[in-house]
Amino acid sequence: MNQVITPPAPKNSASKGRKWRWFHRFGSPAWVYRFASNWAPRFGVVAGVLFLIGLYQGLVVAPPDYQMGDSYRIIFVHVPSAWLSMFSYFVMAVAAAIGLVWRMKVANITARSIAPLGALFTFCALVTGSLWGKPTWGTYWVWDARLTSELILLFLFIGFIALHDAFEDRRTAARASAILAIVGVVNLPIIHFSVEWWNTLHQGSTVTRLDGPTIDSRMLSPLLIMFLAFNFYFAAAVLNRLRVSLLDLERKTNWVKELVHG
Amino acid sequence: MAEFFHMGGHAYFIWMSYAIVCITFVYAFFSPIYRHRKLLRDLSKTNHGGKTKKVIATLKSADDEFSQSS
Numbered sequence: 001m002n003q004v005i006t007p008p009a010p011k012n013s014a015s016k017g018r019k020w021r022w023f024h025r026f027g028s029p030a031w032v033y034r035f036a037s038n039w040a041p042r043f044g045v046v047a048g049v050l051f052l053i054g055l056y057q058g059l060v061v062a063p064p065d066y067q068m069g070d071s072y073r074i075i076f077v078h079v080p081s082a083w084l085s086m087f088s089y090f091v092m093a094v095a096a097a098i099g100l101v102w103r104m105k106v107a108n109i110t111a112r113s114i115a116p117l118g119a120l121f122t123f124c125a126l127v128t129g130s131l132w133g134k135p136t137w138g139t140y141w142v143w144d145a146r147l148t149s150e151l152i153l154l155f156l157f158i159g160f161i162a163l164h165d166a167f168e169d170r171r172t173a174a175r176a177s178a179i180l181a182i183v184g185v186v187n188l189p190i191i192h193f194s195v196e197w198w199n200t201l202h203q204g205s206t207v208t209r210l211d212g213p214t215i216d217s218r219m220l221s222p223l224l225i226m227f228l229a230f231n232f233y234f235a236a237a238v239l240n241r242l243r244v245s246l247l248d249l250e251r252k253t254n255w256v257k258e259l260v261h262g
Numbered sequence: 263m264a265e266f267f268h269m270g271g272h273a274y275f276i277w278m279s280y281a282i283v284c285i286t287f288v289y290a291f292f293s294p295i296y297r298h299r300k301l302l303r304d305l306s307k308t309n310h311g312g313k314t315k316k317v318i319a320t321l322k323s324a325d326d327e328f329s330q331s332s
């Protein structure tokens with residue numbers, strides 16, 4: 001019985017351990033503000049360069065499709081938009097959940113900053129899909145599983161924003177909207193598997209398949225570059241929004257006063 | 263070049279898609295930057311008045327002290 005039982009470390013002590021230090025940093029609005037100010041422009045530049053390369057490859061280098069002709073080129077904006085619409089929803093729900101469990105202000109503001117961008121990606125996925133559907137399927141819209149579940153995702157984003165902004169009290173807003181965001185995650189697998197579960201006009205996966213992509217490499221390369229570009233764009237755009245929201249909400253605090261008055 | 267813009271007869275659908283994505287993305291990227299700049303300007307204006315007044319008040323009281331002691 002010579003086991004030494006150490007008492008739990010007191011709150012906010014320096015001995016809290018390395019593992020949690022990053023977590024506390026992300027809880028500090030001043031630190032996150034500085035982080036966002038440093039990294040948003042860098043991600044933005046990377047995204048811009050990748051966009052230019054991807055657009056050139058996608059619109060000029062890649063050959064026309066043997067069935068769809070040139071209209072398939074919409075894929076280079078449609079698929080990354082659709083991916084990000086789901087990915088951004090997932091990130092938003094995780095941030096909202098962290099805010100709900102640990103009462104982290106920054107996590108909640110992050111979720112609120114992601115929501116409009118997620119709505120934008122969903123909107124772009126729907127509109128570009130619609131513009132691709134007309135020459136390919138002969139119609140702008142059908143009420144099939146993939147399209148409908150993606151439309152519901154748009155409503156979830158809009159609902160999150162509306163619910164969040166409906167409360168005067170910030171903590172109530174954070175809690176209520178976080179619950180909506182978490183419940184809405186159920187829609188993500190529905191969107192993803194809709195093309196397998198139900199008969200649909202929408203085609204199945206061509207890139208993320210177990211037996212490898214079924215797409216010409218000259219078409220795959222711009223798609224992957226655009227995919228990367230969209231992800232960097234997302235990171236940069238979220239940090240931009242986060243930065244201005246933090247500054248706005250923390251305007252009465254010392255770090256903002258120091259920042260503003262040098 | 264004309265052939266490139268024609269896109270094998272699908273010009274409308276392709277350019278419309280790219281235009282919508284491009285315009286919305288550029289707007290969503292730059293509008294928070296613009297708002298941030300404006301907010302910084304507003305904050306430096308609104309808080310500065312209070313600070314300047316405080317500085318003037320301290321200077322005044324120092325002045326009074328000086329005139330009383332001499």
